[in-house]
Amino acid sequence: MDTAKNLTEGRVVVIAGLNASGKTIMAEEMRRQMNSDSVRYVAFCDTYGTATDRSYYLQQRWNQHDIDQETPTVASSLERSFLLSGSDTAQRRQLKQDLCQLMGLEPSLDKYVIALSSGELRKMQLVKTLMAHPKTLILDNPFIGLDAEARDMLSQQLKKLKEQGMTLYLLVARPSEIPLFADEIRWTTPEKEFYSCKKEDTPTPPAKTTQGGEVVNMTDVTISYGNRTILGPLTWTVHEGEHWALSGPNGSGKSTLLSLICADNPQGYACDIALFGRRRGTGESIWDIKRRIGYVSPELHRSYQRNLPALSIVGSGLKDTVGLYTRFNEQERQQCLKCMDAFGIRELVNRSFLHLSSGEQRLILVARAFVKNPDLLILDEPMHGLDLRRQQLVKQVIEDYCKQPSKTLIIVSHYEEELPVCIDHRLTLQKGHA
Numbered sequence: 115m116d117t118a119k120n121l122t123e124g125r126v127v128v129i130a131g132l133n134a135s136g137k138t139i140m141a142e143e144m145r146r147q148m149n150s151d152s153v154r155y156v157a158f159c160d161t162y163g164t165a166t167d168r169s170y171y172l173q174q175r176w177n178q179h180d181i182d183q184e185t186p187t188v189a190s191s192l193e194r195s196f197l198l199s200g201s202d203t204a205q206r207r208q209l210k211q212d213l214c215q216l217m218g219l220e221p222s223l224d225k226y227v228i229a230l231s232s233g234e235l236r237k238m239q240l241v242k243t244l245m246a247h248p249k250t251l252i253l254d255n256p257f258i259g260l261d262a263e264a265r266d267m268l269s270q271q272l273k274k275l276k277e278q279g280m281t282l283y284l285l286v287a288r289p290s291e292i293p294l295f296a297d298e299i300r301w302t303t304p305e306k307e308f309y310s311c312k313k314e315d316t317p318t319p320p321a322k323t324t325q326g327g328e329v330v331n332m333t334d335v336t337i338s339y340g341n342r343t344i345l346g347p348l349t350w351t352v353h354e355g356e357h358w359a360l361s362g363p364n365g366s367g368k369s370t371l372l373s374l375i376c377a378d379n380p381q382g383y384a385c386d387i388a389l390f391g392r393r394r395g396t397g398e399s400i401w402d403i404k405r406r407i408g409y410v411s412p413e414l415h416r417s418y419q420r421n422l423p424a425l426s427i428v429g430s431g432l433k434d435t436v437g438l439y440t441r442f443n444e445q446e447r448q449q450c451l452k453c454m455d456a457f458g459i460r461e462l463v464n465r466s467f468l469h470l471s472s473g474e475q476r477l478i479l480v481a482r483a484f485v486k487n488p489d490l491l492i493l494d495e496p497m498h499g500l501d502l503r504r505q506q507l508v509k510q511v512i513e514d515y516c517k518q519p520s521k522t523l524i525i526v527s528h529y530e531e532e533l534p535v536c537i538d539h540r541l542t543l544q545k546g547h548a
Contacts, residue, residue: 124279126272128292131302132501133473137285140302141252144283152249156239156256188230188238189223192245199246206245213241216267222365229339232412232495233259233364233528240268244275251275252283255472255499257291259412261363261528269293287473287501308501326354329490329522330375333386337370337379345370348548350541354489357516357523357536362543368526369411371543372492375524377403378413390489404434408483411494415479421468424459424478425450431482453485456511458504472499480508484515491515493525497532509534 129137138157145155186194196202196210214220217237222230230238236259243251256272257265272282273295286292289309292299301308329352336346345367352358362368373379374387377400387394389403408431417436418427428450429442442450454460457477467475480496493512497505509532516523516536527533541548 124276124281125297126276126282126284126293126295128296128299129283129285129302130292130299130308131287132308133287133499133504134471135302137287137302138254138471140300141254141283141285145252148250150250153252154243154246154248154250155252155254156243157254186227187223188219188225188227191227191238192223192241195242196245209247210241210245213244216271217241218264218267218364225342226339229344231365231369233261233264236260237264237364244271248280250281250283252285254285255287256284258499259364259495264364287499289502326520328352328388328391329354329356331388332374335374335385335387337367337374337381337385346547350548352522352524352539354520354522356539357534358525358539358541359533359537360524360526360541360543361528366543366545368543369413369494372411372494372524372526375490376407376409376492401434406489407492408486408488408490409492409494410479410483410496412498415475415498418467418475418479421466424462424465424467424470425454427467427478428454428481428485431485450485453481456484457481458507473501473504476500477504477508484511487515489520490522490524493523495526495528497527497529505532512536
C-alpha cells in the first residue's frame, strides 16, 4: 500500500466483502501503518454511541432519572469536540453549522445524548469526526443506522470531501453501499461471491386468518422528556397474527414506541397500554411481559459489553436477561443450538461475542430473539450490517416464523428490501405522530 500517496491525494477506496471476511482487520492494519493524527476512524459500534462506555445499560436511554447537570446535550457534546479538534475560527464554526444542517441534527441540538436514537447517535458521531477535517477518514459501515435521506446526504458529503482532497476508506458489506464515485475497490471476498446472492423464489404471503385477540393496544399514548414530546399522542392496536412494518426517519419515535411494549420505558406505566389483553400496571411483572416477547434492537446490541460465549448470548433470550446468569439444561442447550443452526452460526457456539465481526454479533442477537419462539417478535433493524446472503437468510427465518398460526411480528427497517413479504400492516411515524 502506498500510504504516502494516499494521504496526499483525494480519493475514495472501498473495502468490500461479506461479513467476517476481514474488512475491519484490514482497516485496523491500515490505521496502524498510517500512524497519524490526521487519520480518523469511525467504527460500526459508534452507531450505538461510545464503544468503550461499559456503564451503559439497556433501559438507560429512557430513564430520565439518570440525567443530571453533568449529562451532555448534543450541542454541548459537539462544542466540546469542536474545541478539542482545532482552533476556534469563524471558518470552522461555519463548518460545524453546515455539518449539523447537512446531517439533520439541528432539531436535536437540545436533546440529551443519552436520549438519542441509534441513527441520531450515528449522525452526531459523523459530525464530530468531520469537524476535525482529517486528511484520511476510515468509515466502517458508513450508512448503517441512517434513514434514506441521511444516507443520500452523507453520500453527497463524502463526494464533496473527496473533491476537497480527503482520502476516504469505506468498509461495506452490500453492493448498494459502494458509491459511484469510488476510485478503487479492494475485495476481502471474491467479487463474484460478493455480488451473488441466491434469491429464493418469492415466498407466498401466509393466508389471511380471522383477526385474533389484541396483542398491543395503545390509546392516546404520549411520551415527553421535559418540554420535548418524543411520541404521540398515538393510538395503535396490533392483533394476534398480524405482521407490522414500523417506519419513519431517525428520531421519529420508533424505538421509543417499542420500548413501551417491551417494558423498558418507565413512562409506559403512566400510559393507557394493554398487552395480550392485560392493562399495563395491573400487577404483572416486567418478566411476565418479556416472557412472551422476542426482541432485538440497536440498544440491546450496545448493552452487550461482556465477552461471553455466543451460545450464552443466544441462551440469554430464554431467560430474558442481558447475559446468562444461570445454567441452562440440556434441553435448553439443544434449543439454542437448533436456533443457531437456522441462522447458519453453529460454528460460533464457543466464540467470544466481542471478538466476532459486527455482522456475526448481529446474527447472534437475532437468534437470541427467536430462540424461545415467542408469541410477539419485535425486530428493530435486525439486519444492521448484514451482507446480502445473511440478509436473505434472516428474511427466510422471519417468513417461516410468520407462517405459524397466531404469531405476531413488528419489524423496523430503513431499507424496504429488508422487509419480509409477509408484512400485511404498516405504521409510519413522523416526529412521533402516525
